[in-house]
Amino acid sequence: MGSSAVVPIPTPPEAPGKADPVSSRGGTTGEVEGGRPAAPMASWHDGLAAPPRVLISSRPSDVSARGNVLSLRHPRSGDETGYLFIDGQLQEINWFKERYGSWFLGDYVCEDGGLYYCTPVDPIFTFLPTFEAARMSNGKDPGKFRQLDEILYVEGYPGYQQLMNVAGHHMELVCEVKVANMKFFRLDDSKVLSWLCCKVHNLKEVFPKLGKNYAAQLEKEQLKEAVQMIREYLKDEPWLALLCKKLQLDTNEIINDATTKTNEASFCADSSPAPAPPSESKAANSSAKSSKGRPAKKPKVELGSKNIKDMFRRVTRSGSGS
Structure with missing residues (x-):
C-alpha cells in the first residue's frame, strides 16, 4: 500500500431505467444505424489502476468522501501498519484470508479472496x-x-x-x-494517565453487556481484561507500567496473562488441518464394505475452533498480515 494513496471505492453503475442497446452504461452489445454491431460496453472495473479489493468499513456521512490509505507506525510494535483515513476518522485496516477463495464482484472475479476490515481507532x-x-x-x-x-x-x-x-x-x-x-x-504524563484510566473505565462498563461470562467476572478481573485490551496499543514502558500502578494492578501479571492468551489463540488458529485423503487400507476397507451392499462411512474430520478476533491481522505496507 502507498503511504497516502487516494483510494476510490469502485461501485457498479446503477442499472438504466430502460433497456438501451447503445447505452454506455450497459454490459451488452446492441445495434447502431446500418445494422452494425456495437462494441462491447465498458464494465465498472475497466481502467482501474489496481485490481479491486473487498473492504468493509463504516459508512461515511458524506457518501462522496474519498479515503486515504496511510502507512503509520503501530503504537505498540512500531511496525508499519495500514490505516484508512476517511471523513475525519482514522480506522485500522485488518486483513483475513482463507487458504482458498475468491470474490464475485458483479461480472468480475477477484482472485484475491482476502477480506479487509476497518475498525475505528482513537x-x-x-x-x-x-x-x-x-x-x-x-x-x-x-x-x-x-x-x-x-x-x-x-x-x-x-x-x-x-x-x-x-x-x-x-x-x-x-x-x-x-x-x-x-x-x-x-x-503531559498526568493527562495521559487520566485519559488511559478513562479508556479502561469505559471498556469495563461495556463488559457486562457482552454476555453472562463477562457479567459473572469479578470487578478486578474485568479491570485486568480492559487493561490487557488497551495494552495492544500501548508500550509497556512507560505507559502500561504507570497505568497498572495507578490501578493497583501487577504489571507482570498483565503481561504474562496477555502472552498466554496470545499463544492459545495462535494454537487454535493453526489447529484446523485440511481434510487428508484416506489411506490405502481405509480405502480398501471402504470398498469391501460397499461391495456387500452397505454404504461406507465417511471419516469425520475434527476442526479446531477459531477466535474471530485472531482471524484478522493488521495490514502492512506489503499487503500481507503482520
Whole structure:
C-alpha cells in the first residue's frame, strides 16, 4: 500500500431505467444505424489502476468522501501498519484470508479472496509514541514544547502529515499547550494517565453487556481484561507500567496473562488441518464394505475452533498480515 494513496471505492453503475442497446452504461452489445454491431460496453472495473479489493468499513456521512490509505507506525510494535483515513476518522485496516477463495464482484472475479476490515481507532493511541519521542524528556525534565508540524514529521512516514488537522484537536487532551503565534505541544504524563484510566473505565462498563461470562467476572478481573485490551496499543514502558500502578494492578501479571492468551489463540488458529485423503487400507476397507451392499462411512474430520478476533491481522505496507 502507498503511504497516502487516494483510494476510490469502485461501485457498479446503477442499472438504466430502460433497456438501451447503445447505452454506455450497459454490459451488452446492441445495434447502431446500418445494422452494425456495437462494441462491447465498458464494465465498472475497466481502467482501474489496481485490481479491486473487498473492504468493509463504516459508512461515511458524506457518501462522496474519498479515503486515504496511510502507512503509520503501530503504537505498540512500531511496525508499519495500514490505516484508512476517511471523513475525519482514522480506522485500522485488518486483513483475513482463507487458504482458498475468491470474490464475485458483479461480472468480475477477484482472485484475491482476502477480506479487509476497518475498525475505528482513537488517534491519540497512534500519536502517543510520536509525541513521546518529540518532547525529548530526560529523567525529571518534562521535555520541550514543539510545533505540531515538527512533531508529525516522521522520516519515511508522510502519512502523519495527512493527519495534521485532527492531531491538534485530539492531542490537546493529553498535552500541555502554549499559544504564541502558533500552538506548541508537550506531552503531559498526568493527562495521559487520566485519559488511559478513562479508556479502561469505559471498556469495563461495556463488559457486562457482552454476555453472562463477562457479567459473572469479578470487578478486578474485568479491570485486568480492559487493561490487557488497551495494552495492544500501548508500550509497556512507560505507559502500561504507570497505568497498572495507578490501578493497583501487577504489571507482570498483565503481561504474562496477555502472552498466554496470545499463544492459545495462535494454537487454535493453526489447529484446523485440511481434510487428508484416506489411506490405502481405509480405502480398501471402504470398498469391501460397499461391495456387500452397505454404504461406507465417511471419516469425520475434527476442526479446531477459531477466535474471530485472531482471524484478522493488521495490514502492512506489503499487503500481507503482520
